[in-house]
Amino acid sequence: MPGTLAPLSDRRDRALVPVVDIRAAEKIFSNGMRGLAPIDLTVRRGEFLTLIGPSGCGKSTLLKLIAHLIQPSSGDLSWWGQDFSHVGEPERRIAFVFQDATLMPWSRVDANVRLPLDLAQVKMDEAVPRVAAALENVNLTKFARSFPRQLSGGMRMRVSIARALVTDPDLLLMDEPFGALDEFTRNKLDDDLLRLSSERGLTTIFVTHSLYEAVFLSTRVIVMAANPGRIFGEFIVDESEPRGDEFRTSDRFAQLSRGLSEMLNRASVAGSSAM
Amino acid sequence: MAQEKLTRTLAPVVVGILLLAVWQGGCRLGHVPVYLFPAPSDIAQSFVKQWPLLVRALWTTLAITLEAFVISVVLGTLIAFVFVQNKLIEQSLFPYAVLLQVTPVVAVAPLIIILVKNTNVSLTICATLVAIFPMISNTTIGLRSVDPGLSSFFKMSKASRFDTLVRLRIPSALPFFLAGLRISSGLALIGAVVAEFVAGTGGQSAGLAYQILQAGFQLDIPLMFAALLLIALSGVLLYMLMVALSRALLGQWHESSMTEEA
Numbered sequence: 001m002p003g004t005l006a007p008l009s010d011r012r013d014r015a016l017v018p019v020v021d022i023r024a025a026e027k028i029f030s031n032g033m034r035g036l037a038p039i040d041l042t043v044r045r046g047e048f049l050t051l052i053g054p055s056g057c058g059k060s061t062l063l064k065l066i067a068h069l070i071q072p073s074s075g076d077l078s079w080w081g082q083d084f085s086h087v088g089e090p091e092r093r094i095a096f097v098f099q100d101a102t103l104m105p106w107s108r109v110d111a112n113v114r115l116p117l118d119l120a121q122v123k124m125d126e127a128v129p130r131v132a133a134a135l136e137n138v139n140l141t142k143f144a145r146s147f148p149r150q151l152s153g154g155m156r157m158r159v160s161i162a163r164a165l166v167t168d169p170d171l172l173l174m175d176e177p178f179g180a181l182d183e184f185t186r187n188k189l190d191d192d193l194l195r196l197s198s199e200r201g202l203t204t205i206f207v208t209h210s211l212y213e214a215v216f217l218s219t220r221v222i223v224m225a226a227n228p229g230r231i232f233g234e235f236i237v238d239e240s241e242p243r244g245d246e247f248r249t250s251d252r253f254a255q256l257s258r259g260l261s262e263m264l265n266r267a268s269v270a271g272s273s274a275m
Numbered sequence: 276m277a278q279e280k281l282t283r284t285l286a287p288v289v290v291g292i293l294l295l296a297v298w299q300g301g302c303r304l305g306h307v308p309v310y311l312f313p314a315p316s317d318i319a320q321s322f323v324k325q326w327p328l329l330v331r332a333l334w335t336t337l338a339i340t341l342e343a344f345v346i347s348v349v350l351g352t353l354i355a356f357v358f359v360q361n362k363l364i365e366q367s368l369f370p371y372a373v374l375l376q377v378t379p380v381v382a383v384a385p386l387i388i389i390l391v392k393n394t395n396v397s398l399t400i401c402a403t404l405v406a407i408f409p410m411i412s413n414t415t416i417g418l419r420s421v422d423p424g425l426s427s428f429f430k431m432s433k434a435s436r437f438d439t440l441v442r443l444r445i446p447s448a449l450p451f452f453l454a455g456l457r458i459s460s461g462l463a464l465i466g467a468v469v470a471e472f473v474a475g476t477g478g479q480s481a482g483l484a485y486q487i488l489q490a491g492f493q494l495d496i497p498l499m500f501a502a503l504l505l506i507a508l509s510g511v512l513l514y515m516l517m518v519a520l521s522r523a524l525l526g527q528w529h530e531s532s533m534t535e536e537a
Contacts, residue, residue, distance in 0.1 A: 102424035
């Protein structure tokens with residue numbers, strides 16, 4: 001809730017505290033497979049961080065660790081310098097967007113977007129305007145009373161984004177959210193996402209297969225390698241915002257994409273030779 | 276569109292009238308005796324003459340069917356909820372539910388009728404034994420088939436157990452539950468009729484099946500047909516009620532109940 005700001009000194013401290021701090025986190029699955037070798041990663045406030053790499057490199061696993069959907073086998077994670085029990089408090093909210101829109105088919109669009117507020121016991125008279133604002137943000141006001149099945153894939157994904165943003169999160173986690181969409185829709189949603197995340201000063205961690213999407217969106221790209229899943233390297237996209245179609249078609253974009261592509265190829269080779 | 280709908284309702288009606296006409300004509304032209312195979316007109320006559328008797332029998336059978344159906348739904352759903360709480364409970368009890376399902380009710384009915392003094396109660400128990408299994412298995416599957424993504428979303432949102440149940444599990448289970456209702460309603464009727472037959476051979480029943488038995492003894496074949504027709508119509512009516520219920524609850528969102536226009 002925007003009304004509840006912490007005291008100034010506290011806020012200044014928080015600006016310095018990493019949003020997510022991962023120390024030697026390792027994940028070994030119950031079948032003995034090593035999903036992630038010990039990983040260190042610090043995510044700073046306001047970053048747009050992308051995880052990219054060949055399949056099996058553990059990028060989704062890493063994202064799930066950050067989302068607290070799975071627990072590390074060893075090592076530590078902290079969120080805003082504290083454990084997960086404080087997540088959800090003001091200025092410590094996490095939202096997650098999945099590969100599929102994962103909407104409730106039995107609920108209309110507005111009820112789907114309202115779900116996180118309902119689960120947090122937010123009263124109706126406060127929730128309704130927030131849902132309306134969230135739908136407005138993704139240009140779906142007209143479809144508030146539709147059922148998910150009446151919408152296209154891209155629209156459903158936008159509902160999913162509205163549902164994530166309605167809680168006014170500080171950290172947004174996205175697991176290949178636009179992977180199933182056609183390129184035109186994907187570019188459009190990438191534009192929307194950049195606009196929304198910079199407007200709100202969001203910290204975003206984004207998983208993708210597309211290196212172009214990674215270059216377009218990110219301030220920093222983490223390239224991962226497989227066998228076992230680990231961080232191979234880091235790629236900084238030093239390009240100011242706002243980014244738009246001019247950036248997408250610029251020489252600079254092509255140059256950055258080439259650079260990232262080369263790093264990805266090396267990561268892919270490193271991942272297969274370790275077998 | 277409207278014409279297509281009209282054809283869809285008219286076609287079976289026309290076929291029905293034709294069949295009745297052939298049946299009637301065949302019986303009359305072939306001089307088939309009533310006690311071998313009655314013509315539709317004989318059956319209609321029997322309907323009119325024996326109406327009070329038939330209505331009483333119909334109510335008896337329907338009452339048992341509905342009682343068994345309601346018990347199956349309530350008990351079956353409760354059992355399903357217990358099953359999904361714990362895998363061990365399900366694994367240890369499910370084989371017995373299957374055992375219940377595969378044991379023919381005709382074979383168990385005499386035992387139950389002997390053990391339970393009250394005929395109506397014993398018949399209801401028999402019908403419930405037949406009707407409860409689809410409720411258990413369908414509701415269990417339904418409560419388990421929650422979208423994993425949505426389930427993660429609820430977990431991440433720190434949703435309470437109650438919220439997860441009411442907002443996620445129950446709506447996810449609804450289509451399966453309703454499919455269970457359809458099967459179970461039909462089975463409750465079949466169970467009631469079969470149990471009545473068994474009880475009827477001992478002369479202790481009053482339902483439609485008993486009337487069929489009695490009519491058979493007395494060679495009142497038209498009455499037999501009339502009772503049979505009432506059983507069939509009750510089954511169709513029950514099924515249609517369940518379909519209407521599914522439509523009302525799922526029509527707007529679930530594929531199984533959508534109309535073509537939607």
